[in-house]
Amino acid sequence: MKEIIGLDQDFYKSGNVSSCIYTDRNGEKVSVAHSRAYGRGYGSHKTYISENKVVTTWKPYDVDMAAEMAYQIHEKFSK
Numbered sequence: 001m002k003e004i005i006g007l008d009q010d011f012y013k014s015g016n017v018s019s020c021i022y023t024d025r026n027g028e029k030v031s032v033a034h035s036r037a038y039g040r041g042y043g044s045h046k047t048y049i050s051e052n053k054v055v056t057t058w059k060p061y062d063v064d065m066a067a068e069m070a071y072q073i074h075e076k077f078s079k
Contacts, residue, residue, distance in 0.1 A: 001038065001047065004069050004076070009037060024063075025071050036060040 006023035020037035
């Protein structure tokens with residue numbers, strides 16, 4: 001996720017998210033509310049590629065993260 005969308009998360013010692021930021025297709029840094037963060041462990045989302053399609057359970061706000069990741073994968077790795 002870090003290589004694809006620049007996902008950067010920090011956590012408190014308790015395991016709760018202290019910050020979550022990703023980079024959108026325009027290169028803008030997007031800060032995500034703690035309750036909508038990708039997370040880790042029990043509260044984390046799942047992301048994988050199956051049959052050349054990105055699948056994710058993460059959808060912060062109204063962003064289609066599967067489409068966002070697919071676009072960025074294409075831009076970064078098809079050259």
